[in-house]
Amino acid sequence: xxxxxxxxxxxxxxxxxxxxxxxxxxxxxxxxxxxxxxxxxxxxxxxxxxxxxxxxxxxxxxxxxxxxxxxxxxxxxxxxxxxxxxxxxxxxxxxxxxxxxxxxxxxxxxxxxxxxxxxxxxxxxxxxxxxxxxxxxxxxxxxxxxx
Amino acid sequence: xxxxxxxxxxxxxxxxxxxxxxxxxxxxxxxxxxxxxxxxxxxxxxxxxxxxxxxxxxxxxxxxxxxxxxxxxxxxxxxxxxxxxxxxxxxxxxxxxxxxxxxxxxxxxxxxxxxxxxxxxxxxxxxxxxxxxxxxxxxxxxxxxxxxxxxxxxxxxxxxxxxxxxxxxxxxxxxxxxxxxxxxxxxxxxxxxxxxxxxxxxxxxxxxxxxxxxxxxxxxxxxxxxxxxxxxxxxxxxxxxxxxxxxxxxxxxxxxxxxxxxxxxxxxxxxxxxxxxxxxxxxxxxxxxxxxxxxxxxxxxxxxxxxxxxxxxxxxxxxxxxxxxxxxxxxxxxxxxxxxxxxxxxxxxxxxxxxxxxxxxxxxxxxxxxxxxxxxxxxxxxxxxxxxxxxxxxxxxxxxxxxxxxxxxx
Numbered sequence: 193x194x195x196x197x198x199x200x201x202x203x204x205x206x207x208x209x210x211x212x213x214x215x216x217x218x219x220x221x222x223x224x225x226x227x228x229x230x231x232x233x234x235x236x237x238x239x240x241x242x243x244x245x246x247x248x249x250x251x252x253x254x255x256x257x258x259x260x261x262x263x264x265x266x267x268x269x270x271x272x273x274x275x276x277x278x279x280x281x282x283x284x285x286x287x288x289x290x291x292x293x294x295x296x297x298x299x300x301x302x303x304x305x306x307x308x309x310x311x312x313x314x315x316x317x318x319x320x321x322x323x324x325x326x327x328x329x330x331x332x333x334x335x336x337x338x339x
Numbered sequence: 340x341x342x343x344x345x346x347x348x349x350x351x352x353x354x355x356x357x358x359x360x361x362x363x364x365x366x367x368x369x370x371x372x373x374x375x376x377x378x379x380x381x382x383x384x385x386x387x388x389x390x391x392x393x394x395x396x397x398x399x400x401x402x403x404x405x406x407x408x409x410x411x412x413x414x415x416x417x418x419x420x421x422x423x424x425x426x427x428x429x430x431x432x433x434x435x436x437x438x439x440x441x442x443x444x445x446x447x448x449x450x451x452x453x454x455x456x457x458x459x460x461x462x463x464x465x466x467x468x469x470x471x472x473x474x475x476x477x478x479x480x481x482x483x484x485x486x487x488x489x490x491x492x493x494x495x496x497x498x499x500x501x502x503x504x505x506x507x508x509x510x511x512x513x514x515x516x517x518x519x520x521x522x523x524x525x526x527x528x529x530x531x532x533x534x535x536x537x538x539x540x541x542x543x544x545x546x547x548x549x550x551x552x553x554x555x556x557x558x559x560x561x562x563x564x565x566x567x568x569x570x571x572x573x574x575x576x577x578x579x580x581x582x583x584x585x586x587x588x589x590x591x592x593x594x595x596x597x598x599x600x601x602x603x604x605x606x607x608x609x610x611x612x613x614x615x616x617x618x619x620x621x622x623x624x625x626x627x628x629x630x631x632x633x634x635x636x637x638x639x640x641x642x643x644x645x646x647x648x649x650x651x652x653x654x655x656x657x658x659x660x661x662x663x664x665x666x667x668x669x670x671x672x673x674x675x676x677x678x679x680x681x682x683x684x685x686x687x688x689x690x691x692x693x694x695x696x697x698x699x700x701x702x703x704x705x706x707x708x709x710x711x712x713x714x715x716x717x718x719x720x721x722x723x724x725x726x727x728x729x730x731x732x733x734x735x736x737x738x739x740x741x742x743x744x745x746x747x748x749x
Contacts (some may be wrong), residue, residue, distance in 0.1 A: 194745065195695070200688075200746070205747075207620075214348065231686075231687055231702060231704070231717075231718050232703055232704035232711060233687070233717060234716070234717065254717055255687050255717070256686075257685060257687075257747070258687070260685075316691070319691070
């Protein structure tokens with residue numbers, strides 16, 4: 193049986209205790225909201241896309257250590273990156289969480305950085321939804337920003 | 340008969356399971372209960388030796404199956420002291436039973452300008468069906484608020500009930516454990532001219548139930564929370580009300596006659612039992628009722644009260660100000676369902692650490708989001724005890740919680 197240390201890696205707890213890009217943004221920033229109906233976790237993603245770049249991102253809401261740290265790492269990973277790169281990362285992350293969305297196999301050549309630590313979540317299937325919540329919410333925010 | 344929890348435990352095979360070298364500590368019975376051998380055997384025996392359609396075929400096997408199916412209905416009726424056996428309606432689950440009331444009684448009786456009274460501690464099953472019909476019919480929903488210790492605040496009940504047509508409330512909160520004064524609430528509803536609907540999902544499995552002493556009009560509960568199988572709920576209703584209501588689902592079994600021009604419906608209970616029924620599950624519930632009756636519901640309640648006192652004291656003694664227990668601290672006013680917050684550790688993370696010790700609790704909103712908002716929490720940890728839980732289960736909970744605290748010290 194996988195142990196707690198497989199799930200709660202130190203870097204995850206660090207992001208949980210000191211979340212990056214925490215806060216909110218006023219319009220014209222776009223906002224999207226994600227809910228995990230099973231546990232009541234809520235994530236808000238605030239986003240400003242400028243010239244095809246994720247110029248600013250803030251994370252609100254509340255949830256467990258996995259959903260919060262995943263959101264924190266995600267915000268750090270996509271901030272300042274081109275939208276296409278952010279979308280590719282969403283695809284890659286969900287693939288790592290064993291969520292098959294079809295489409296091409298993600299390019300896994302670039303290092304994942306802190307996000308690598310969330311790999312252990314796959315061994316705890318119940319928690320995959322926690323880890324993926326913020327990524328789905330980001331995808332929605334990117335869609336809104338593209339409208 | 341004296342109550343021996345170890346003998347009770349021996350009846351539930353799953354409680355002897357060892358997972359990852361550790362015994363199972365099952366504290367999620369408010370969610371769903373475990374099953375004793377007598378229930379498992381009754382269902383298996385029926386499938387091996389007696390399974391056949393009910394209420395339609397003329398051969399011996401079918402007649403015997405029908406007798407067993409109807410016999411289970413009689414057992415359920417006796418268990419809650421229903422005046423008439425045909426007032427017991429089998430449904431898919433308690434949620435469907437509540438939907439049946441709302442769709443059938445509600446559609447016939449509620450329109451714009453009417454009011455229905457619910458409480459702030461209801462399960463979604465006793466909220467959403469009303470909201471769905473209210474959106475169609477335009478009646479209003481009023482809410483009985485709560486006191487700070489998780490009891491219903493009845494100070495304005497008469498005002499809330501004034502002009503209302505129905506008062507639908509839980510007999511025991513699935514989050515706070517609060518046991519509501521059901522007979523008093525039914526009387527208040529009747530005084531205002533409203534019918535009284537009791538969601539008894541958390542009450543029927545845990546304490547003696549007498550629908551006549553409550554003087555309720557409808558009572559709903561589920562088989563799976565009272566050591567019976569899943570897939571079966573019960574609606575009890577007053578015959579006069581059930582007779583006056585239109586059918587809920589249409590199809591086979593619920594009709595008296597069908598012509599091209601239309602149909603006439605069957606007598607109770609078939610009127611509300613469209614299609615092939617959960618026959619095997621009903622046999623299982625009958626065995627569950629026999630099991631609980633043999634133990635004695637007074638004994639079940641007394642045991643759970645002891646466990647509640649022990650759990651409340653142990654959690655407070657060991658964790659002091661680190662733990663916030665929601666609901667009443669008085670075991671006489673509550674059942675053995677205990678929701679709590681522990682420091683700032685998220686309930687999901689607590690349940691993960693508890694799971695490493697095979698301590699099974701629910702972490703989440705418990706299908707009661709309006710109540711959770713009132714508590715100011717997205718989620719709580721809920722440990723719920725039943726007749727098979729022991730003092731050592733309480734210790735296991737506290738030990739695992741202590742481990743969670745160490746792990747997540749912020």
